[in-house]
Amino acid sequence: MNPDSSAPTLAHAAEIRRRNIFADVGCAFWKEEPSLRDALFLFDPESIREVYVVPNFISEGYFTQTVVPRELELNGRTTKRPNGQIWKYCEPVGNHPAMTELLLKRAHEIAPGVDPAETTLLIVAHGTDLNENSAVAAKREAEKIRELGKFAEVLNVYMEEPPLVSEWRTLTKTRNVVVVPFFISDGLHSYEDIPELIGIANEKSTTPSHAARGEIFRANPYRINGRSLFYAPSIGTDPGFADIIVEQAQNSC
Numbered sequence: 001m002n003p004d005s006s007a008p009t010l011a012h013a014a015e016i017r018r019r020n021i022f023a024d025v026g027c028a029f030w031k032e033e034p035s036l037r038d039a040l041f042l043f044d045p046e047s048i049r050e051v052y053v054v055p056n057f058i059s060e061g062y063f064t065q066t067v068v069p070r071e072l073e074l075n076g077r078t079t080k081r082p083n084g085q086i087w088k089y090c091e092p093v094g095n096h097p098a099m100t101e102l103l104l105k106r107a108h109e110i111a112p113g114v115d116p117a118e119t120t121l122l123i124v125a126h127g128t129d130l131n132e133n134s135a136v137a138a139k140r141e142a143e144k145i146r147e148l149g150k151f152a153e154v155l156n157v158y159m160e161e162p163p164l165v166s167e168w169r170t171l172t173k174t175r176n177v178v179v180v181p182f183f184i185s186d187g188l189h190s191y192e193d194i195p196e197l198i199g200i201a202n203e204k205s206t207t208p209s210h211a212a213r214g215e216i217f218r219a220n221p222y223r224i225n226g227r228s229l230f231y232a233p234s235i236g237t238d239p240g241f242a243d244i245i246v247e248q249a250q251n252s253c
Helices: 003-019 062-071 098-110 132-148 165-171 188-198 210-218 241-251
Strands: 050-053 078-080 086-089 119-125 153-158 176-181 222-224 227-231
Touching (some): 003 241, 098 132, 098 176
Parallel strands (some): 119 153, 176 227
16 A cells, blocks of 8 residues: 555665574565565575564554564474475564664654653554554553653543543643554554544645655644644654664674
């Protein structure tokens, strides 16, 4: 539905490949090529003896616990193939402790100079009834940042379950509100769904171009009812994710 969905993953893989840490670096996707099933045949077992699978997902959930293991025929954290290749299933990137620092960095980048004492940080996740763990990561990060006392308020909000991001006007009281989508990539949710839910969507364009979609992040701050709202790109577009992917692989050694 959106070609930008795979862009951060491809970019992070290219950066890791440039560093020459591993013999090879590949990507596989659920709804794009190469597919997760294709990944079973990406690496020559004669030259590649170990494969580290790092789920580029924000949280544990349906995809990391069910879809990826099923499609890659994984039977636990370590799987030995009939050809002798060892596949190690790593923690998803969203479980890495550096997520907290990246969220703070993104919030400060998008709203430089605002008084933290007059600012609320909203960490926006999807929320779903497919797996209760899908909302856990955003809640965990909100609690960790709240404990640091960096903002007047820090809230985890969701698109499809309470507390709803669409109710940000009543959930927050500060003059400044910073909204950071806790997603891997900028796609339909960050370009269109969340802007519509928080009231900053461009109603004149129903099918905005790539450049127009990017403008949504460059029009900050949005003045709404006398308050300033700052809207950030998805956290997964941060270049720091390349470091996290490498560390998740190394942590499973």
